Amino acid sequence: MSPRRGNRARGLEISPRERLAREKGAITKDWGGKLPIALVSPNSYYIGMSNLGLHALYSLLNRHGDIVCERVFWEIDNQERKAPPVSLESRRPLSAFRVVAFTISYEVDYFNVISILKASGIPPFSADRDESHPLIIAGGPCLTANPMPLAPFFDGFGIGEAEKLLPGLLSSVTNHINAKREELLKSLATVPGIYVPRMLPKTPVTRQWTENLDDFPVGSVILTRDTELGDLYLIEVERGCPWRCHFCLVSTVFRPMRFRSVDTLLAQAKEGLFHRKRLGLVGPAVSDYPHLEELLTGLRRMGAQFSMSSMRARNLPERILAEIAGGGTxxxxxxxxxxxxxxxxxxxxxxxxxxxxxxxxxxxxxxxxxxxxxxxxxxxxxxxxxxxxxxxxxxxxxxxxxxxxxxxxxxxxxxxxxxxxxxxxxxxxxxxxxxxxxxxxxxxxxxxxxxxxxxxxSPAWSQVQAVLARGDTRVAQVLNNIEENSLAGWRKAVAG
Ligand code: SF4
Incomplete structure (x- = not known):
């Protein structure tokens, strides 16, 4: 069992109907005449819903009147029974969607991607799929750094940040979704930041990033207690990190460092306080936010309690620490x-x-x-x-x-x-x-x-992670040959 499939996720296996009833903010749409997109987090609901990126994508996609986006998770029960996952909102299988978009945050979830496709009756390799299958795409920080281990499985990768990638991607998909698969892929390959493994890029694919974070406030979209920080309303304060620790991906894949304005954050906080008493300020080094004192003072005036996802242990001013402690951290x-x-x-x-x-x-x-x-x-x-x-x-x-x-x-x-x-x-x-x-x-x-x-x-799982993080397309064959998602299964597949 991978280190990230804990008992807490298992303990939260409740019926989808009950799950939806416990949520606030889920979007259910009629499918008539719309492009259905499955947004897949290749892990449990508990883990997937902790990821603000999933919330942002769900909101960005459903904002379009002609798109219906539903969430799909891969619960332990699915994994053990190899049962096809279905969407949370309408209980449809992946094969019912025209587009299946994976959002992947961790390399060890690569195992689950192939299992999900196989359990859904979808050929895992892109070359074996045609117009009768959904378009299978993916994005996420580890894929922005190196998509190659998964390249043979996907029709396209978004390299960079969704806010910037989606307009071009969606325009290409909606215009060509009914065309021959090759035509659709050719069109996708012309979109800045989209890497289509079956179309050799003529020029390097460039990472896309959002210039002004204030244009896209990111925070909790769906409120539920059934996730790691369920008692908090999460708000993304900043993106990127200026410190460039030599082992860390954050300062590379989220370059350059960007901050949201205090006004935007306080407006989000006001919204958040309708739902939760406590706010979670999210970012790689929130204590470096240049207007932190102003932000924390504003939050205190609103009566908000808050916690911060990260602090850098350098030059922490006393007055800011007083605000943090006063905010209930x-x-x-x-x-x-x-x-x-x-x-x-x-x-x-x-x-x-x-x-x-x-x-x-x-x-x-x-x-x-x-x-x-x-x-x-x-x-x-x-x-x-x-x-x-x-x-x-x-x-x-x-x-x-x-x-x-x-x-x-x-x-x-x-x-x-x-x-x-x-x-x-x-x-x-x-x-x-x-x-x-x-x-x-x-x-x-x-x-x-x-x-x-x-x-x-786990040192052993960390070693697997290193192979997935730096591997090339040869890793894909190993992933495809794995019969059981475990260390023993991995070792057997590596040995061939
Ligand atoms: S300070 Fe943290 S987030 Fe920033 S580069 Fe170093 S490890 Fe990464």
Whole structure:
């Protein structure tokens, strides 16, 4: 079982009718005369609905009077029984739609894409499909970085951001959906940012991005408690990241850094407060938002409680921390990524030990009771000394927390370094599974007895992720040959 298919998703398997009844904001349309598009998240409802990108696409597509867009998820029950998924809104199978659009956020979900197509009776390879089948397209950050492992399966990929891609894509599809498949693909291949694997591009496909985020406010469109942050109304504050950590995809695929205006965000917050008491401010480093104080003051005046998805542990002004604590935030995540100064510099993290301990001290003084620290293991040039430095830094943070905030809790998330296409570290090797396991065990051994909770991602699945992130079209054959979506199934398919 993949690391992301947890019991919480399983526990939320309720009937679609009940699911819809628990939602606010779902759109149901009559199909007559409209282009039906299935928006597929190749994972459970619980995980798919946590993704603001899915909310944005659902809203952007349904905004068109001549389009009906319905959501499709791949629940554990579907996976186990290989049962064809049906849309949430009208309970139709994928074959009933003219277009099937996958939104893919994680490489490990590639497995599910092929399973979904097969379970739906749709030939998985693009070359085996014709006009009698839906057009199968996909987008998402990992595909913008490297679509090649999935290239033989898809008729087209959106490279970049949906807001910019959709006008050209939809115009091409609506004008040619009834034409011969080759004609439709030829037309799609002329749309900026659309990569059609069966049509060799004459010029490089260029990533598309939205210049002015204010033109497209992104926030929760469908409100439901049945998802990870269901008690929050989520608002995207910014897109991109200026820090360029060498392992991270965000600063590459969402370049350049862009911010929404305070006015737009406060207008979204006003709307959000009709639905939820708490707002979730989403972005790669929300504490870097240039008008943060003005935004937080505005939110406080509205009586909003809020939390922030991410903070950068550098130069956190006291007055902003006071606003954050006043807004009801009790848990904060900081991501030092590496324990030693040397390794943080090597990965271009741009924060030093004093920044981290200073941030922890300030957060504790402002009443933050739960602190999560994110670290990576297996980073290039990492030694045992760097692992010891993670333990030392964590204990230092714990001692600061214990001194200043009674009853505070510190937890650690440990992720193996996965080299990703499009990042400065894309060509560097990954540590062996044995090394990763040994380093994670060492951290657990030294920190768990101190009352620090550690969660770690699976080294074996991380290695699979690295293959999917950097692979070429040869990976497609392996994915197609997998009989069971598990590590054993993957290894068997790789062995051929
Ligand atoms: S790791 Fe965080 S700070 Fe670094 S580039 Fe990625 S999003 Fe930005």
């Amino acid at each position: 009790r848990t904060i995540t900081l991501a030092p990524e590496a324990g030693s100064e040397r390794l943080r510099q090597a990965i271009n993290k741009g924060i030093c030990e004093d920044d981290i301990t200073d941030a922890v001290g300030k957060l504790a003084r402002h009443g933050i009771k739960r602190l999560k620290l994110y670290f990576m293991v297996g980073l290039p040039t990492e030694t045992d000394e760097d692992i010891a430095a993670i333990a030392r830094l964590t204990l230092q943070c714990k001692s600061i927390l214990d001194r200043q905030a009674k009853g505070a809790r510190l937890s650690l998330n440990i992720a193996p370094f996965v080299p990703k296409a499009g990042t400065p570290f894309q060509r560097l090797p990954m540590a062996s599974i044995g090394t990763l396991k040994q380093r994670i065990a060492r951290l657990k051994g030294s920190l768990a007895p101190q009352g620090i909770q550690l969660k770690s991602e």
